Amino acid sequence: MSGLAGITARVAAAAEKAGRDAAEIDLIAVSKVQPLARVEAVLDEGHRIFGENRVQEAQGKWPALRDRYGDISLHLIGPLQTNKVKAAMDLFDVIQTLDRNRLAVKIATEAQERGSCPDLYVQVNTGEESQKAGIAPGEADAFIARCREEYDLPIIGVMAIPPADEPPIPHFDLLAQIAERNGLSHLSMGMSADFEEAIAYGATAVRVGSAIFGARVPGVPTGAATSG
Numbered sequence: 173m174s175g176l177a178g179i180t181a182r183v184a185a186a187a188e189k190a191g192r193d194a195a196e197i198d199l200i201a202v203s204k205v206q207p208l209a210r211v212e213a214v215l216d217e218g219h220r221i222f223g224e225n226r227v228q229e230a231q232g233k234w235p236a237l238r239d240r241y242g243d244i245s246l247h248l249i250g251p252l253q254t255n256k257v258k259a260a261m262d263l264f265d266v267i268q269t270l271d272r273n274r275l276a277v278k279i280a281t282e283a284q285e286r287g288s289c290p291d292l293y294v295q296v297n298t299g300e301e302s303q304k305a306g307i308a309p310g311e312a313d314a315f316i317a318r319c320r321e322e323y324d325l326p327i328i329g330v331m332a333i334p335p336a337d338e339p340p341i342p343h344f345d346l347l348a349q350i351a352e353r354n355g356l357s358h359l360s361m362g363m364s365a366d367f368e369e370a371i372a373y374g375a376t377a378v379r380v381g382s383a384i385f386g387a388r389v390p391g392v393p394t395g396a397a398t399s400g
């Protein structure tokens with residue numbers, strides 16, 4: 173058994189405490205770097221929403237798992253290089269890490285060609301950390317408007333990964349404000365350590381890895397070719 177049932181119960185309790193409907197909160201099981209057996213266990217328990225942070229790793233395991241388990245919703249939650257856009261659009265139902273103009277142009281061009289596009293979130297670097305992906309908070313409104321109006325991209329929400337060494341709530345609050353003023357209904361925030369607080373601040377998607385699957389063990393085969 174994974175930690176899935178316990179986390180599902182905690183999501184429901186946090187929703188209730190916040191006066192929200194748990195059905196409006198997606199639990200994204202973050203399966204990156206997890207041994208395949210653990211991922212299969214969570215699929216066998218009936219879960220169908222998963223997150224991966226590397227295109228190449230996801231390519232190595234999800235096509236086969238989709239064939240076996242059917243209607244999976246797969247979210248890209250890690251940085252996307254422009255040369256991996258096609259592969260990402262082939263594989264993912266949702267891309268949560270749109271964070272720069274060049275990437276927006278590339279996705280828009282590809283979307284035009286195929287006549288379809290995954291749902292998109294704009295990633296916001298709420299902590300303005302130099303090493304972290306995401307658009308700066310002060311540039312978010314203009315970027316979101318440009319993606320929608322100029323590139324006609326299906327932006328449905330915003331996503332953030334708060335700094336590891338700061339209380340997350342101010343970051344959740346900032347992201348919620350950006351969503352609100354841009355009329356976006358989806359908010360991806362909260363991980364294993366803080367998903368209940370994120371739900372209190374309006375998260376509609378929480379990304380939980382280790383609390384469901386157990387600690388990530390580097391070096392254990394994941395069923396994917398490693399991308400280095």
Ligand SMILES: *Cc1c(COP(=O)(O)O)cnc(C)c1O
Pocket residue numbers: 202204225249250333363364365379380381382383
């Ligand atoms: C790995 C990862 C998570 C899950 O982290 P846990 O602490 O294991 O829950 C969530 N979001 C992103 C973007 C990640 O890369």
